[in-house]
Amino acid sequence: xxxxxxxxxxxxxxxxxxxxxxxxxxxxxxxxxxxxxxxxxxxxxxxxxxxxxxxxxxxxxxxxxxxxxxxxxxxxxxxxxxxxxxxxxxxxxxxxxxxxxxxxxxxxxxxxxxxxxxxxxxxxxxxxxxxxxxxxxxxxxxxxxxxxxxxxxxxxxxxxxxxxxxxxxxxxxxxxxxxxxxxxxxxxxxxxxxxxxxxxxxxxxxxxxxxxxxxxxxxxxxxxxxxxxxxxxxxxxxxxxxxxxxxxxxxxxxxxxxxxxxxxxxxxxxxxxxxxxxxxxxxxxxxxxxxxxxxxxxxxxxxxxxxxxxxxxxxxxxxxxxxxxxxxxxxx
Amino acid sequence: xxxxxxxxxxxxxxxxxxxxxxxxxxxxxxxxxxxxxxxxxxxxxxxxxxxxxxxxxxxxxxxxxxxxxxxxxxxxxxxxxxxxxxxxxxxxxxxxxxxxxxxxxxxxxxxxxxxxxxxxxxxxxxxxxxxxxxxxxxxxxxxxxxxxxxxxxxxxxxxxxxxxxxxxxxxxxxxxxxxxxxxxxxxxxxxxxxxxxxxxxxxxxxxxxxxxxxxxxxxxxxxxxxxxxxxxxxxxxxxxxxxxxxxxxxxxxxxxxxxxxxxxxxxxxxxxxxxxxxxxxxxxxxxxxxxxxxxxxxxxxxxxxxxxxxxxxxxxxxxxxxxxxxxxxxxxx
Numbered sequence: 001x002x003x004x005x006x007x008x009x010x011x012x013x014x015x016x017x018x019x020x021x022x023x024x025x026x027x028x029x030x031x032x033x034x035x036x037x038x039x040x041x042x043x044x045x046x047x048x049x050x051x052x053x054x055x056x057x058x059x060x061x062x063x064x065x066x067x068x069x070x071x072x073x074x075x076x077x078x079x080x081x082x083x084x085x086x087x088x089x090x091x092x093x094x095x096x097x098x099x100x101x102x103x104x105x106x107x108x109x110x111x112x113x114x115x116x117x118x119x120x121x122x123x124x125x126x127x128x129x130x131x132x133x134x135x136x137x138x139x140x141x142x143x144x145x146x147x148x149x150x151x152x153x154x155x156x157x158x159x160x161x162x163x164x165x166x167x168x169x170x171x172x173x174x175x176x177x178x179x180x181x182x183x184x185x186x187x188x189x190x191x192x193x194x195x196x197x198x199x200x201x202x203x204x205x206x207x208x209x210x211x212x213x214x215x216x217x218x219x220x221x222x223x224x225x226x227x228x229x230x231x232x233x234x235x236x237x238x239x240x241x242x243x244x245x246x247x248x249x250x251x252x253x254x255x256x257x258x259x260x261x262x263x264x265x266x267x268x269x270x271x272x273x274x275x276x277x278x279x280x281x282x283x284x285x286x287x288x289x290x291x292x293x294x295x296x297x298x299x300x301x302x303x304x305x306x307x308x309x310x311x312x313x314x315x316x317x318x319x320x321x322x323x324x325x326x327x328x329x330x331x332x
Numbered sequence: 333x334x335x336x337x338x339x340x341x342x343x344x345x346x347x348x349x350x351x352x353x354x355x356x357x358x359x360x361x362x363x364x365x366x367x368x369x370x371x372x373x374x375x376x377x378x379x380x381x382x383x384x385x386x387x388x389x390x391x392x393x394x395x396x397x398x399x400x401x402x403x404x405x406x407x408x409x410x411x412x413x414x415x416x417x418x419x420x421x422x423x424x425x426x427x428x429x430x431x432x433x434x435x436x437x438x439x440x441x442x443x444x445x446x447x448x449x450x451x452x453x454x455x456x457x458x459x460x461x462x463x464x465x466x467x468x469x470x471x472x473x474x475x476x477x478x479x480x481x482x483x484x485x486x487x488x489x490x491x492x493x494x495x496x497x498x499x500x501x502x503x504x505x506x507x508x509x510x511x512x513x514x515x516x517x518x519x520x521x522x523x524x525x526x527x528x529x530x531x532x533x534x535x536x537x538x539x540x541x542x543x544x545x546x547x548x549x550x551x552x553x554x555x556x557x558x559x560x561x562x563x564x565x566x567x568x569x570x571x572x573x574x575x576x577x578x579x580x581x582x583x584x585x586x587x588x589x590x591x592x593x594x595x596x597x598x599x600x601x602x603x604x605x606x607x608x609x610x611x612x613x614x615x616x617x618x619x620x621x622x623x624x625x626x627x628x629x630x631x632x633x634x635x636x637x638x639x640x641x642x643x644x645x646x647x648x649x650x651x652x653x654x655x656x657x658x659x660x661x662x663x664x665x
Contacts, residue, residue, distance in 0.1 A: 157619060190607070192510060192597060
């Protein structure tokens with residue numbers, strides 16, 4: 001068996017021999033799907049008799065299925081609300097990774113783009129329709145912007161990525177952004193919708209003048225140009241894993257381990273960083289409890305270095321320890 | 333003539349019914365056909381009742397505004413969610429209309445070709461090719477549309493837009509095309525390709541039932557081929573052709589995946605056919621997974637509206653056909 005070495009200094013790993021056998025079913029957010037699939041393959045080498053499946057059906061469906069008992073744990077980008085189908089007290093949050101949500105664009109001749117939250121809000125509300133608009137020019141002194149029309153791309157399916165992006169706009173540009181926040185919002189007519197992050201990335205890639213929000217992992221895969229966004233401290237920061245880690249480190253963590261790195265303060269923080277969590281049950285039957293606990297422990301320890309390979313930001317060590325402590329609360 | 337007794341008469345009669353089971357079989361047969369007919373009606377009624385019941389919360393909330401409002405906002409910045417289906421009804425209507433305008437002339441043309449003009453040897457293979465189009469799964473059409481057709485059509489749309497830019501009325505119909513090519517027009521074209529096999533095959537069937545006598549009479553009166561077609565073939569097969577078009581329209585209105593991939597995913601009411609929009613079926617499949625509560629009820633409500641729209645169109649079609657038949661063939665029919 002090949003062991004993945006923990007090259008992160010003081011963090012000790014979950015080196016338990018997970019010799020259980022069984023099946024773990026999970027579903028939920030598509031945002032961290034690339035990371036979860038990598039962790040599942042790595043875990044297969046460590047515990048070949050345990051089959052873990054994760055279906056990226058979206059945070060909403062993931063929560064519903066978890067509430068109905070169809071899955072052992074769920075992935076979600078958004079916190080549980082009353083009408084999500086998950087009763088209070090039947091779940092606990094385990095943060096796993098964080099990822100930047102990029103503002104990707106495709107504009108011939110423009111390699112670097114900077115955007116302030118107000119300009120961003122107006123672009124996505126279709127109030128700014130051409131690339132050479134004065135507001136964009138103000139954010140990009142010295143750059144010649146062409147006269148191309150802006151094609152805004154967004155999600156046509158309900159999505160935690162939309163939810164986090166619009167939450168960011170509500171927090172960072174409260175007087176300009178009027179469309180609210182949520183898994184689905186009323187995007188203006190004249191914009192284009194597509195399924196999943198990959199669909200939005202496709203639109204941007206094939207349309208000159210396209211702009212949209214895509215998670216960092218997919219944006220890098222599709223080789224899109226990424227805009228630098230002005231963060232709370234006034235600096236324009238391009239999306240990166242370091243920027244995401246800065247944002248998470250600067251965010252306040254609540255008692256239930258939810259945290260909000262959107263529009264975080266910190267000079268290096270990338271302001272549109274989205275958290276993602278696993279929902280676990282506080283009580284499982286004996287065998288299941290061991291399987292879930294071992295798998296999630298692996299994800300939080302040996303699995304964290306994998307995040308970088310798929311363009312997600314691992315948790316800072318303080319949050320990682322708190323997350324591991326959650327696993328000790330599982331009763332069987 | 334000696335009269336036989338009834339018993340001998342019966343014995344002498346050829347035994348018509350005994351092989352097929354007699355009276356019992358007859359009763360069973362009529363009972364069975366009645367049952368299956370009622371079963372179909374029952375399923376229809378069940379679907380209508382259960383979907384309306386599940387959509388009731390949003391009908392109560394929005395009332396008539398559900399079909400008259402064009403705002404679809406499940407998560408507004410403030411206030412209650414608003415679910416107005418008008419933009420999606422418009423999208424379904426426009427894409428289906430374009431599909432009919434493009435697809436029906438082509439289908440009837442193919443059907444006429446196959447029944448009147450094609451040499452007998454060609455008919456079999458031509459029919460086979462058209463039917464193969466029907467065998468292609470709709471998702472393949474959607475994929476081909478979004479990956480190949482839409483990008484190819486963008487320069488075509490741009491050219492048409494430039495050509496009609498000075499014309500006052502058509503300028504707004506052929507407006508600025510979206511950069512991705514995903515628009516009402518592209519959805520309409522894909523739908524046209526999908527309805528051609530159905531409409532063609534039914535039209536062909538109907539046109540082949542035109543009595544040869546009618547056609548010969550037309551020729552005898554000196555009609556050219558086209559005059560024969562408009563004089564003898566079309567009037568006779570009008571009802572069937574309308575039926576074929578209705579079936580095609582039904583498929584176009586209900587088509588989900590192919591349309592959701594190429595129509596652009598935007599809530600939009602505009603005369604510009606090159607702009608992106610959305611259709612009822614596409615919205616249901618896009619947003620159902622993440623919906624909860626009233627939002628889900630609203631999506632089911634869209635399904636009810638689609639169902640009702642299909643029924644209304646079918647009834648209207650039957651009225652049209654009945655009137656045309658009376659006009660063409662006399663009130664006695």
